[in-house]
Amino acid sequence: MRIGELSRRTGVSVPTIKFYVREGLLPAGELTSPNQALYGETHMQRLRLIRALLDVGGLSVAAIRDVIVAVDDPEKSVHKVLGVAANRMVPRYEREPDDGIEEARKKVADLVAARGWHAYPDNPAAEALAAALAALEDVGHGSFAEVLDAYADAAERVAGADLEYVARHVAREELVESVVVGTALGDAIFAAMRRLAQVDASNRIFGGAT
Amino acid sequence: MRIGELSRRTGVSVPTIKFYVREGLLPAGELTSPNQALYGETHMQRLRLIRALLDVGGLSVAAIRDVIVAVDDPEKSVHKVLGVAANRMVPRYEREPDDGIEEARKKVADLVAARGWHAYPDNPAAEALAAALAALEDVGHGSFAEVLDAYADAAERVAGADLEYVARHVAREELVESVVVGTALGDAIFAAMRRLAQVDASNRIFGGAT
Numbered sequence: 023m024r025i026g027e028l029s030r031r032t033g034v035s036v037p038t039i040k041f042y043v044r045e046g047l048l049p050a051g052e053l054t055s056p057n058q059a060l061y062g063e064t065h066m067q068r069l070r071l072i073r074a075l076l077d078v079g080g081l082s083v084a085a086i087r088d089v090i091v092a093v094d095d096p097e098k099s100v101h102k103v104l105g106v107a108a109n110r111m112v113p114r115y116e117r118e119p120d121d122g123i124e125e126a127r128k129k130v131a132d133l134v135a136a137r138g139w140h141a142y143p144d145n146p147a148a149e150a151l152a153a154a155l156a157a158l159e160d161v162g163h164g165s166f167a168e169v170l171d172a173y174a175d176a177a178e179r180v181a182g183a184d185l186e187y188v189a190r191h192v193a194r195e196e197l198v199e200s201v202v203v204g205t206a207l208g209d210a211i212f213a214a215m216r217r218l219a220q221v222d223a224s225n226r227i228f229g230g231a232t
Numbered sequence: 233m234r235i236g237e238l239s240r241r242t243g244v245s246v247p248t249i250k251f252y253v254r255e256g257l258l259p260a261g262e263l264t265s266p267n268q269a270l271y272g273e274t275h276m277q278r279l280r281l282i283r284a285l286l287d288v289g290g291l292s293v294a295a296i297r298d299v300i301v302a303v304d305d306p307e308k309s310v311h312k313v314l315g316v317a318a319n320r321m322v323p324r325y326e327r328e329p330d331d332g333i334e335e336a337r338k339k340v341a342d343l344v345a346a347r348g349w350h351a352y353p354d355n356p357a358a359e360a361l362a363a364a365l366a367a368l369e370d371v372g373h374g375s376f377a378e379v380l381d382a383y384a385d386a387a388e389r390v391a392g393a394d395l396e397y398v399a400r401h402v403a404r405e406e407l408v409e410s411v412v413v414g415t416a417l418g419d420a421i422f423a424a425m426r427r428l429a430q431v432d433a434s435n436r437i438f439g440g441a442t
Contacts, residue, residue: 067372074367101438108427108434139432140439147427154420157284162277165401166414172393173422174429176386181429183382185437191375204376205430210364212383212426213419217318217357219384219391220415222349224318227395228311229350 025051028061032069039069046087047072075206085110089201104188107201109146111209122159126152129167137174184208235261238271242279249279256297257282285416295320299411314398317411319356321419332369336362339377347384394418 029036042048048068051059075081092098092106130152134141141148158166184204191200239246252258258278261269285291302308302316340362344351351358368376394414401410 071371074371077367099438101434104434104438105431108430111427134428137429137432139428140435141428141431145428145431147424147431151421151424151428154417154424157287158417161281161284163410163417166397166417169393169397170421172389173418173425176389177422177425177429178433179382179386179389180426181433183379184426184430185433187376187379188434189437200373205427207364207368207373207376208383208426209423211361211380212387212422214357214361214364215383215387216390216394216418216422217321217415218344218349218351218355218361219347219387220318220394221315221351221355221357222347223388223391223395224311224314224398225350227399228309228314 023061025059025061028065028069032066032073034069034073042069042072045083047083047090080210081111081206093201104201105142107205111205120156122156123152126156126159129155133170133174137178180208180212233271235269235271238275238279242276242283244279244283252279252282255293257293257300290420291321291416303411310398314411315352317415321415330366332366333362336366336369339365343380343384347388390418390422 023031025036025039028034029039034042039048043050048065051061051065053059072086075086076083088110089107092103095103098106127148130148134148155167158164187204188200233241235246235249238244239249244252249258253260258275261271261275263269282296285296286293298320299317302313305313308316337358340358344358365377368374397414398410
């Protein structure tokens with residue numbers, strides 16, 4: 023199909039489609055003349071994926087591109103591709119270096135060791151966790167750390183389910199989608215479920231009380 | 233202290249402090265003359281909280297205000313305040329009404345019923361979950377629903393820990409902080425931990441393979 027039809031069928035405007043091609047998110051169409059390119063089902067599918075990641079997953083264009091490039095590289099092992107995906111999908115918090123972040127990093131290193139998690143030393147997720155823990159201390163809620171073990175138990179349960187899902191869909195052409203779907207949409211799904219379960223727990227503990 | 237000192241001690245500029253007062257996030261200082269107000273420890277603490285919620289929690293100014301107003305209302309039960317907090321901290325996704333969202337809403341209702349979760353019918357978290365599930369279907373990953381039970385188990389574990397934390401800090405003046413810290417920073421903490429646990433699970437399943 024031509025770009026106009028691709029735009030109509032996906033609801034993505036022609037300038038936006040061209041932007042995605044320039045940015046490396048979407049493969050170029052097959053040129054049939056110097057001014058005309060044809061697009062197929064793979065473009066439709068990829069466009070739907072990009073929109074879902076932008077709108078629901080909240081990923082940046084640069085993050086989506088990095089993940090897609092890693093998946094398209096046949097030299098990269100599945101484990102490496104998953105590493106790139108996990109790293110690019112960690113929200114980054116800017117924080118001035120101070121004593122608080124140093125102490126929080128030690129806590130994270132202790133937690134990772136206690137859990138026996140295999141993690142790279144410069145894992146961005148470890149840094150994001152340290153920033154969140156330092157912010158807790160800043161607002162006088164360092165004691166929230168009491169519940170970290172419950173969070174870690176739950177994170178292991180969710181990550182195990184994520185990887186089982188990826189393992190079932192590990193044909194390479196499906197890998198990018200399983201990874202980004204599992205990671206980006208999984209965050210949204212988990213956050214929403216946590217709110218639902220909170221209301222239920224709150225009803226049990228505080229329901230009816232004033 | 234005067235507003236200039238409050239600014240120096242918190243690193244928040246004077247115009248930003250005035251903006252927070254106008255928007256109802258921060259109580260006004262005590263007027264000592266028509267042009268001069270005094271600020272105290274509670275202002276320092278509240279400013280640190282606002283910054284943490286904006287920077288790490290990713291909440292909007294409007295969301296922070298609604299939560300604070302609910303906590304300051306002595307008529308509202310703890311359960312109601314938690315409900316306001318949970319509702320205002322759900323990311324909202326815009327989605328055109330279509331068959332996909334209708335089907336996803338049914339799935340969410342089934343899940344809530346199967347889990348026995350007490351939830352209000354128009355709970356924004358249920359709608360956010362439906363939008364994420366509909367997005368999964370759009371990108372051809374409806375089968376990700378296979379792992380929803382694992383997510384729900386983990387969400388119950390985390391929500392239980394959240395509420396235990398709140399129950400331990402339920403002195404009313406501390407409630408706003410426990411709730412927003414537990415909810416907003418908890419999301420950041422859980423997302424980071426999930427990435428760490430994913431790398432570990434990936435190493436076990438795919439490590440060394442190419």
